[in-house]
Amino acid sequence: MARYMFLMYDVDDGFDPADEQAVLDEMRLHEEFMAAVSAAGASILGSEALEPSSTASTVRRGGDGALVTDGPFADTKEALGGFYVIEAPDLDVALRLAKICPAGNIEVRPIMEMPDDA
Amino acid sequence: MAAMEEIFRGAWPVVVASTARLTGDLDLAEDCAQEAVERALRTWPARVPDNPAGWLTTTAHRIALDRLRREATLRRKLPLLVEPAGGGDETEPTDPLRLVFTCCHPALALESQVALTLRLVCGVDVAAIAAVLLAGEAGIARRITRAKQKIAAARIPFRVPPDDELPARLDAVLTVVHLVHTAGHRGSRTDLRDTDLTGRAAGLARVLVRLLPDEPEPRALLGLILLTEARGAARTDSDGDLVLLADQDRSRWDRALIRQGLALTTSALRHGPRGRFALQAGVAGLHAMAPTWAETDWAQVVTTYDALMRVWPSPVVALNRAAARSRLPGADLAAVLREIDDLAPALTGYPYLPAARADVLARLGRPAEAAAVYDEALRLTANPVERRFLARRSTELAARSDARPEGRQSR
Structure with a gap:
């Protein structure tokens, strides 16, 4: 088994937490995804949703100490909005799951395996 | 040796x-x-x-x-993720196929797939790969190393894909093999004979045919490669200049290769839904069967391109179809020219578009414009043999337009 982080990037267009229907729809999509993960012989080791990128602070460490700026590290139209950590047999299974993961863009990154983990 | x-x-x-x-x-x-x-x-x-x-x-x-x-x-x-094989045999029949599918995994960039396949499957050394892909040796070495690291770290499995994934994954493999062949065929450098990329592409296609006997597309690709190779000797004249299909000495075509290529193509075309390689091989087959350029079955060529557009809609196929249409008896060349012009935005920087456009302009009796458009193609072409051809055409047409009385210049 290998572990992957699914980094979910979406347009930061104020998903309104007060909109009950939108919240329910979003939750249902993620429940469907979680069911598909189990059905594929994979499992979810962790997941979180993030507050919008407008709430981010970035610390850049250079030679003259650290500089704090307002906003995300990379200011792009699509921002990191949440992640899953998935355990799957191989990349083919991981990519199949990423295709049904509820987000506009998903970067699939293998998690570095340390020799002592084995 | x-x-x-x-x-x-x-x-x-x-x-x-x-x-x-x-x-x-x-x-x-x-x-x-x-x-x-x-x-x-x-x-x-x-x-x-x-x-x-x-x-x-x-x-x-x-x-x-x-x-x-x-x-x-x-x-x-991190070890390569090897799906267990039956027994601990020294070799296993699917080994080479696993290697090919791993090298041509869609999670790798196409350029990496090509470089990795040439190195690991064909055994071509890095210097020769760099020469073929017109890239620096250090860059190719880096690309191959990174691709191998990704295969291990991202756990790209070393296996033949399951049946439900096979068609899409096979298409990726055939694309790489076809690119290897095209790189060898176009021979952008003169020392390519040493690497014999066309031979290696044919060898790869043969391995795929042997290991996947029920799949029509590998057979079609091998057919396409053999039909293209059959014309190899006739593609250049004694001075090493490019000879277009229209002007080739067809007695120099390799009849044995044509027979093999046609047999493979026919069998692939008869087998189920026609894939893009079967249809491309079909076009090559129609050319190979024509006794002369004039006797080519252009109507059938256009029909085959129509079918190809349905399974593989791409501006390059549309351009080839337009060129074939221009050869139909009584073709409306002005309409073909408009069709080619409509494709220009999608094919910016593609030298065969101005080359095709110039050919139609010349046949419309507009040599001055044709010469200028051949010059445009020349600016986009690196291959020395193709450059000589385009320069020659441009010069000929410029001379023809100068010789014309001013009033006869058609608009």
């Missing part, structure tokens, strides 16, 4: 693939295959073993296992 070269080439993918399966390490497999070949070069001149391919495999495996034992404490590398 040539015979040994032939043996190395044939055995290389089996040696690399089986060593990779045994050790779970593509890097090590490549190194050990290389070392086995070097040992063979030293010892075979004295006595060639009875089973040379088996000798290479066994030798590579021994070198690999030796190294693994010696470095056991140092190695903390």
Whole structure:
């Protein structure tokens, strides 16, 4: 088994937490995804949703100490909005799951395996 | 020497693939295959073993296992994700196929797939790959190293994909093999004969045909490659200048290759839904069967391109179809010209578009414009043989337009 982080990037267009229907729809999509993960012989080791990128602070460490700026590290139209950590047999299974993961863009990154983990 | 070269080439993918399966390490497999070949070069001149391919495999495996034992404490590398094979046999029939599918995994960039396939499956060295892909040697080496690292770290499985994924994955493999062939066929440098990329592409297609006998597209690709190769000798004249299909001496075409190519193409076309390689081979077959350029069955060529547009809609196919349409009896050349112009935005920088446009302009009796458009194609072309051809056409047409009375210049 290998572990992957699914980094979910979406347009930061104020998903309104007060909109009950939108919240329910979003939750249902993620429940469907979680069911598909189990059905594929994979499992979810962790997941979180993030507050919008407008709430981010970035610390850049250079030679003259650290500089704090307002906003995300990379200011792009699509921002990191949440992640899953998935355990799957191989990349083919991981990519199949990423295709049904509820987000506009998903970067699939293998998690570095340390020799002592084995 | 040539015979040994032939043996190395044939055995290389089996040696690399089986060593990779045994050790779970593509890097090590490549190194050990290389070392086995070097040992063979030293010892075979004295006595060639009875089973040379088996000798290479066994030798590579021994070198690999030796190294693994010696470095056991140092190695903390992530092993290649090998799906278990039946038994612990030294080689397994699907080994080369696993290697090809791993090298052509869609999670790798297409350029990496091509470089990796040339190195690991075909055994072409990095310098030759760089020459073929018109890239720097260091860049290609880096690309291959990164691709191998990704295969291990991202856990790209070393296996033949399951049936439900096979069509899409096979298409990726055939695309790479076709690119290898095109690179060799267009021969952007003169020293390409040493690498013999067209021969290697044909060899790869043959392996795919043998290992996937029920799939029509590998057969079609092999057919397409053989039909293209059959015209190889006629593509240039005694001065090394490019000769267009229209002007080729068809008696110089290789009839044996054409027969093989047509048989493969026909069988692929009859087998189920027609794929893009079957249809491209179909077009090549129609040209190969025509006794002269004028007697080409253009209506059938256009119909085949129509079918190709349905399975593989692309501006390049549309351009080829437009060029074929221009050859139909009583073709409306002005309409063809508009069709080509409409494709221009999608094919910016593609030299065959201005070349096709210039050809139609010349036939419309507009030589001055045609010459200018050939110059445009010339600016986009690096291949010296093609450059000479385009420059010659431009000069001829410019001369023709100068010789014309001013009033006859059609608009």
